Amino acid sequence: MVRTRCDRTPVWAQLRAAFDANGRQMDLREAFAQESARFQRFSQQAPHVFADLSKNRIDTATEALLLQLAQECGLEAHRDAMFAGEAINNTENRAVAHVWLRKPASAHVNIAQAATDFVAAEQAKVHVTLDAMLAYAELVRADAAITDIVNIGIGGSDLGPQMAVRALQAFAHPGKRLHFVSNVDGHELAAVLKGLKAENTLFLIASKTFTTVETMANAQSAKAWFLAQGGTDTQRHFAALTTNVAAAKAFGISTTFGFWDWVGGRYSLWSAIGLPIAIAIGAGGFRGFLAGAHAMDEHFRTAPLAQNLPVRLGLLDVWYRNFHGFTSRSIAPYHSALARLPAYLQQLEMESNGKRVDAQGEALAYGTSPVLWGEPGTNGQHAYFQMLHQGTDVVPVEFIVVKKVRHDLAGHHPMLLANAVAQAQALMLGKSDAGGHKHFTGNRPSTFLLLDDLTPESLGALIALQEHRVFVSGSLWGINSFDQWGVELGKVLAKDIEPRLASGDVTGLDGSTAGLLALLRK
Template structure:
């Protein structure tokens, strides 16, 4: 069994109705579901039977998945193009595991975690004050990519756990209007800044940091405002101190923590400042519980492995090119964007980890929106176009509001959409409905084709008991591990992102051209656009 064989294996599934699988196994819902770490996965609406699923388990075995899971958690160099270990998981492990895996470096990691906790305690208690002697009310987190998405998704997901009284504002996009919009709401005297950049050279982050710095200096009479109100998370202490951040206010990063997996590190400082140390630790504990499940559960009950294999079945067997992430929870509205980066930046590649051109497709195009808003947008296409888009539905059994009927309707819509995408509606069913509604044969003939729906869309449904730091941690870790498993089987390096670099390089060339530099190396189209921009700007 290999990936190239999946298309032939899926031949029967392509002509099979998913709903028929429930007829051949009356306990399918029980047989095709599992749970752990506060999460429950129902994958019974996937277009797969036990024979096909067993073939996928064989594929995982042939890919040495168990050995590669162990290699990651043990600190082996699995990011081969950058010669790095991948150990974000160790940051949520107990100290004794840190010491066993990291050796002497564990002391630095543990000390950093304590330093971070002390900062949170000092600021939330009021023992660390602003340059003007006031208690902080707001935090600006400045970052981009992995230094942004994780913080953003956790801040919104855990909004009911914002216990310290601090308000967080995230600046990422290099758009001056976005920066000014945030700053207009803030008071310089009570605003803390955390700038996050591993190298302290990222263009967007530094430009935004400079704008915030200038805003502070312009509106404050305290000459030491940057020293007293700024923290940094970076490996480049020299650049950060040159910018004005005190060395004691710089928390380190490590090259074995990739940006899109860095929430568990000091990158999570803005989040911890808002939810407090106890809740931040619970977030990591939930992720650790999922880590343990991933490492120890047999593949047949292993949630990340199952989701990964089902995704490969849909991508390479059934040839579906997209994945919809539909959280029916307002607090998880940022999750689709977070998973766009985590999934597509990790596995959106066409070359193997040994440098060979792959003979199969890899990461799907990930998109999504919170329910029920998506039902009034792209779900029309999902129901009635010819494209079949596998879907992950995510919902909490217990709502966070004091409006229980709202939550019942929300959950009902979530379950209904997964059912409707699977069932569809045939022409005969539509004609029967219209006839019962009293339409004439002529009217039925005209209208019926427009009301048919193809169905047979596969989906997972993920249930969280409720939104808590532990459950969010488990959910994020679940998707991290799912993506890792898919990378192993697709034979790509899930932990580099060379495709991001070309845009950065050309961005610098075009910025130089905008400022009067050479542009002859650029296409006529880009030269024309630059000229039009400069004409409008002058």
């Protein structure tokens, strides 16, 4: 597999020339006036997700050049290498194979038969673990004594499961309450524990190594609370999502479900880390969740680049970041159940592509990950949409809308849908005002993603779409999207600072850090 950095391809200069000639001045209002079929040309149906890209600053000629860029960068070979289990995470020498977690079981494959085939062997192990995890989820769902499940994890062990459980609340078991604790700030755990009873609570400790500092601090406090409340059977009331079975056993946990080093944290909700999701929506719902993601995997793997939605979105991201100079993207889910989706996508994209060097460690001469941020509509309209419409920075917006309603309150859903469509229209059209204060420049781009219904299948497809879109932009930028060394430095320094809070020793510290420690010790 040969990867070529985007700025080292022949077409890169052509894209720059196209941007200078037409892209910089492109007006969406004129584009629609000149092309009656623009909506059809720049929209498409992918598995469970319809995408309208027509309100983006892109034309047919530019998209053709971007598709050529994907080919010259070796995107297809890079994608195929990921699906084949090659170690494309080169800084950690690991495969990147979260897609295997979503692949249906093959009736004729088992571990013994697959011993000589790495991919088939890992696939067989995936389904052994999946079956065991889902069987346990059904046991918990059937246990009327367990009313509250507390997931203790951080990063990918929290953001994904928490987002999905909230998104799929319409499918959740009515007798189970799911809680999520991630922050080492004790206020969060204390607030959750305050309303619980030990005999009715199950704790899930989610840490691949069972050493994550924040998670283990919360786990130890949860165990101490459980024992102080009269709890005695830790083996029944605690389970671990980890590969460190010995450490879990030493903690007092016998029920463990593991996963593999080819599963990155921000891609782990499809693995045993998804146990809270399975408890909430059941084994059938979780398999539907996987099936929706697998359908999008197959679309990404097999669709021609020009009709490949993750590819088209990823190319658009490169066009905006490196040519238009847009530094952020706002996520606007017009469905309250998707309230945690912006936070989830922040980790997915910014931890993956927030890199300043390429896969060989060479400094980049261009920007990579945009800043992702957002809130559910219509809340965002009464907060930051003022800046989106009239601010000095242009911020592309991604609207995510669900057609079907799952409540019986009259009038609400048409109002919600109308607001989503109107905001996208207003961003593009703008409004003239000679006085200036009520002037909207318009020509502000947006993407509109539409789901027929918010189900396990459609949520799975939506998440997989976003994963693959991040892969595409990272591939063209020539970076390794699957390590996260930037997470480590602050954690290492915290280990040095924590004992200094107790001792007061400021030897060797910079003036600011020493001054802050002195204030915190008063």
